Amino acid sequence: MEELLAALADPARWRLVTLLAERPRPVGVLAELAGARQPQTTKHLQTLERAGVVTSQRTGQRRVYALRPGPLRDLAATLGRLAADAEHNSTTFERYGVSLGAERLAADAPGWADGRSFRFQRSLTEAPELVWRHLTDAALLAGWWTPDDLLVSELVFEAHPGGRIVQEYRDADDSEVVGRAEGAVDVAHPHDRLAYHLSPLLPGGGLAFTAHVELTLRRTGAGTELDVDYRVTDSTTDSADFIAGIEIGFGQSLDKLARSLTRSPQ
Known part of the structure; x- marks a missing residue:
């Protein structure tokens, strides 16, 4: 999970992920759409592949990359659980704050x-x-x-x-x-x-x-x-x-x- 988060944290790699979410694409097309040089794009794609979020295969002289949805679903589920826990704890914290204020006012004797x-x-x-x-x-x-x-x-x-x-x-x-x-x-x-x-x-x-x-x-x-x-x-x-x-x-x-x-x- 840490490697995936580190890979997605880079804006250039995130741009490639959004492009691959639309459809599989070869390196040259991705570089053109991302406005980047092809060697630089290749390095970003290799990082994403090591993190498990993309996969690739060679077709003739071109290497085509595709997005793997599984790791993104796992990440979304983890973030969803964190959000649910945070929401619960935030509600508990707010309840305590309300109770604290009320009890301090009531403690008069x-x-x-x-x-x-x-x-x-x-x-x-x-x-x-x-x-x-x-x-x-x-x-x-x-x-x-x-x-x-x-x-x-x-x-x-x-x-x-x-x-x-x-x-x-x-x-x-x-x-x-x-x-x-x-x-x-x-x-x-x-x-x-x-x-x-x-x-x-x-x-x-x-x-x-x-x-x-x-x-x-x-x-x-x-x-x-x-x-x-x-x-x-x-x-x-x-x-x-x-x-x-x-x-x-x-x-x-x-x-x-x-x-x-x-x-x-x-």
Whole structure:
């Protein structure tokens, strides 16, 4: 793909591609139509042929070139996927921006977001036993609980009532801690129900808010239905940025969980 993109990036070669899209043509005709010398045109066509976008055959004293549609279709499909991903991410980014502005305006007094709740649901193809391991094993949690662009620096999850929870992460170059949350497990019924509370900390060490999270696993013929209730208490006026990102951020983490499960040994 890189060689194809490099070949098409040259304006002179792109002109030859557009001419060949109309019909196969010999080198001399292409050079005349492109307003270029024939040796120079030949070199461009050889570059395009090495990249796989054109093919050629000799007919008498002439070499005729034709465009190969397959590589262009593949490139178009790749660009289409990139555009679709960018559109989705742009929409998500815009949603976060709108939410961020609204929450900053609403955060006018302690307790401003108390009682706010979020519901998440995922249909997973793996059994509850494997899902439970990914929810409670710190080594597996590290694979989906932290954003992709951050590094886990400390992760503790003691999967029993009263067990300690610590989640700390650093920026990509590991230079400084950019997030930390502390809490404890409230309920741990293996393969069935998990509840915990977790408080993200502000840069100065103070509490931003407390998240009360309850996860219910239900076995199905296809795998596991995972239901998540997420409720906010103890919200401070400095917690707006955190709370604005809950719906999108936790949802993306659950999507990462689903992907981690598909790659995990049964």
